[in-house]
Amino acid sequence: MPARVEVPVDKYRGAVRQVTLGAGPDAGGTRKRVVVVGGETGLPFLGFEGSVPNPPVVGIEITAQPPEGWSEPLHEAWGDSVMADPAAWAAKAEQAGADLIFLSVQDTGQHQLSATEFAARVKAVLQATGLPLIVVGPGSAERDNELLVAVADAAKGERLALGRCEDKNYRTIVAAAMANGHLVVASSPIDVNLAKQLNILIRDMNLPLERVLMDPTTGALGYGLEYTYSVMERLRLAALQGDEMTQQPMICTIGQEAWRQKESRVGEGMPPEWGDWRRRAVLWEAVTATSLIHSGADIVILRHPQSVALVKQNVAELAAAYARRV
Amino acid sequence: MALSGLAIYKLLPKTNCKECGFPTCLAFAMKLAAKQAELSQCPYVSEEAKAALEESAAPPIRLVKIGEGDRALEVGNETVMFRHEKRFYHEPGLFVRVGDDEAPAAIEAKAREVANYKVERVGLNLRLSGIAIECRSGDAGRFAAAVEAARKGAGEVPMLLIGPSAAVLRAGVERATPRPLLVAATKDNWQEMVALAKEKGAPLTIRGDGDLSALAELAQQVKDAGIEDIVLDPGGRSLPDKLSQFTALRRLALRNNFRTLGYPIISFPGEGRDLENEAIAAAQDIAKYAGIIVLDHFDPAVAYILLTLRLNLYTDPQKPIQVSPGLYEIGAVKPESPLLVTTNFSLTYFSVAGEVEGSGIPAWLLIADAEGLSVLTAWAAGKFDAEVIAKAVKKFDVESKVSQRKIVLPGFVASLSGDLEDELPGWEVRVGPREAIDIPAYLKQWK
Numbered sequence: 001m002p003a004r005v006e007v008p009v010d011k012y013r014g015a016v017r018q019v020t021l022g023a024g025p026d027a028g029g030t031r032k033r034v035v036v037v038g039g040e041t042g043l044p045f046l047g048f049e050g051s052v053p054n055p056p057v058v059g060i061e062i063t064a065q066p067p068e069g070w071s072e073p074l075h076e077a078w079g080d081s082v083m084a085d086p087a088a089w090a091a092k093a094e095q096a097g098a099d100l101i102f103l104s105v106q107d108t109g110q111h112q113l114s115a116t117e118f119a120a121r122v123k124a125v126l127q128a129t130g131l132p133l134i135v136v137g138p139g140s141a142e143r144d145n146e147l148l149v150a151v152a153d154a155a156k157g158e159r160l161a162l163g164r165c166e167d168k169n170y171r172t173i174v175a176a177a178m179a180n181g182h183l184v185v186a187s188s189p190i191d192v193n194l195a196k197q198l199n200i201l202i203r204d205m206n207l208p209l210e211r212v213l214m215d216p217t218t219g220a221l222g223y224g225l226e227y228t229y230s231v232m233e234r235l236r237l238a239a240l241q242g243d244e245m246t247q248q249p250m251i252c253t254i255g256q257e258a259w260r261q262k263e264s265r266v267g268e269g270m271p272p273e274w275g276d277w278r279r280r281a282v283l284w285e286a287v288t289a290t291s292l293i294h295s296g297a298d299i300v301i302l303r304h305p306q307s308v309a310l311v312k313q314n315v316a317e318l319a320a321a322y323a324r325r326v
Numbered sequence: 327m328a329l330s331g332l333a334i335y336k337l338l339p340k341t342n343c344k345e346c347g348f349p350t351c352l353a354f355a356m357k358l359a360a361k362q363a364e365l366s367q368c369p370y371v372s373e374e375a376k377a378a379l380e381e382s383a384a385p386p387i388r389l390v391k392i393g394e395g396d397r398a399l400e401v402g403n404e405t406v407m408f409r410h411e412k413r414f415y416h417e418p419g420l421f422v423r424v425g426d427d428e429a430p431a432a433i434e435a436k437a438r439e440v441a442n443y444k445v446e447r448v449g450l451n452l453r454l455s456g457i458a459i460e461c462r463s464g465d466a467g468r469f470a471a472a473v474e475a476a477r478k479g480a481g482e483v484p485m486l487l488i489g490p491s492a493a494v495l496r497a498g499v500e501r502a503t504p505r506p507l508l509v510a511a512t513k514d515n516w517q518e519m520v521a522l523a524k525e526k527g528a529p530l531t532i533r534g535d536g537d538l539s540a541l542a543e544l545a546q547q548v549k550d551a552g553i554e555d556i557v558l559d560p561g562g563r564s565l566p567d568k569l570s571q572f573t574a575l576r577r578l579a580l581r582n583n584f585r586t587l588g589y590p591i592i593s594f595p596g597e598g599r600d601l602e603n604e605a606i607a608a609a610q611d612i613a614k615y616a617g618i619i620v621l622d623h624f625d626p627a628v629a630y631i632l633l634t635l636r637l638n639l640y641t642d643p644q645k646p647i648q649v650s651p652g653l654y655e656i657g658a659v660k661p662e663s664p665l666l667v668t669t670n671f672s673l674t675y676f677s678v679a680g681e682v683e684g685s686g687i688p689a690w691l692l693i694a695d696a697e698g699l700s701v702l703t704a705w706a707a708g709k710f711d712a713e714v715i716a717k718a719v720k721k722f723d724v725e726s727k728v729s730q731r732k733i734v735l736p737g738f739v740a741s742l743s744g745d746l747e748d749e750l751p752g753w754e755v756r757v758g759p760r761e762a763i764d765i766p767a768y769l770k771q772w773k
Contacts, residue, residue: 225635229613
């Protein structure tokens, strides 16, 4: 009888920071549910070492104005009338199993929302759902600042997450979050050192790191997934090894990336070996999400209710046996 | 683990006879450690040293070959836990399982579909590896007919033969393609399975029940009985159990150099899951250490997704798939056709070239040397700036081939416009769409 096989177990010094999204009435907000992410003391779902106190959560992306350029299966899933009404959409997303709502705004339409209009829509969403909310601007420094400052003020105390903070454009958003009890999403372009640097800059403005989520920039399956995957593994290993500036929970905006690829957007005239369009599109999103959960994602933002269900089921299976063991 | 140069030196004669072609034994040892010399170059090496060196040179996870010929599959010989540490080398084989409870005609048709499935991505043809045939009837004759039908449909692709006993598998081996993987030896039937595998020169799967100590004992027995090409099924079926067991096996092999379990791993992500959930379970297997993945469903959309994921994760992180920089003609270009510039990351190139092609509007595509990075990554790393683009314009003699003087930048690097106009006097710099998919619309309004 050979000796007992001892599995090499890694014990890490560090852990991922716990971050709470949303504030209930006891904490100055109106959320019916708050979501805690992070806290891992080992690699994702490795049952024989570390723990995953807060399994990854799924957010559903909705838009402040009817989205432009979204793929047909998404319109089929939500319905155009719902997609024209962010409050109705948020309620439907909650029913579809979202743990939180991710509200984005595009500036490409005929009408650019004013700060007041945008803040009013955020308020309407907050009334329609009890879930925590992440609010992301259109992506240009000037407009982000204009819109997010108004939102931060209008939703004071709700503990929203505001994004995206980038190295050239973080001060105003961080200040607005700090003044109104919100969090920020710190976004860097698929690079460990840039991610760390941005966290340092934000901390230096005295926003506690318990109020920072890290967005490493998502590459979809077939479109740079491997870069995101490896940068996230490196960030997570650094976090566990005790590097304090990499210990933020990670958020991946999967839907935005997966659904803009040809595989998801185009149904007609594709090679037959690409298979059924709707199945392909949903799984393109779901597999991007579950792969990045294995590399350390704490929050995945999705667009299609069916991939939400698949990813939640996957996380539940990974987490259930985990709970049994620890 | 491989021995260091100094450790090897201690095993050499230390006579500095130079007959190996190197000036000293130490120099020879260093070359051996760097795998730039062969031990056989030393005429005086002792048997003991030879054994020690061969042992240390063997990969910690054995490379196992299934099948023969062009489509043979080699798995194992991985060297890292995380792809950023070096790279993942041998892509896991994807097999589709059929059962001998299905009609032979159905088996044949499915096998043909699986074997012929091929999808092109970034200039590569991606394929599934082969067919797994399972004996569910318990009947050797029926199993043999199923294997025959599968071979008739699939041709000479690698095969997995799955069955409860050596007697049943033997009937299949006779009709299977060469070197099929036998699945599986257990603590109860391993002797007869080993006998069959030895007789047929076939690799053998051993199956445990989740206990890695018991699996190691079985592996040792099978190896002592003369089987070298082993594949492991540690027994876990839930996703977290597989994640833990596969990770533990890879760590034991790489970190502890535990040769007894240094073999590739087989996974069965289906087994009761529906198509979508099976796809997600298989994606975990691709990322987390499976060498052979046996699917219970065949669907082209899922195959395309899994093959794409495999390609992504098994790409060398140090060496993105690249195309050669240059001035490419897409369609029947004329000197006055539009000129677009992008990077030499293969995915970028194929996405852009594909859209230009699809637009029906011929265009010049200038591929700058951005060290194989995509537009945004290259830009962030300073590998795709105005200087790099201007250099490409000169190097590939764009001004003599293209008569118009407008160059279109990818939308993501609009900020380079000003610098590029400074670098390229006489050119108008235009900003194109951010996404390749929007190129046709852009080209239609290009003047």
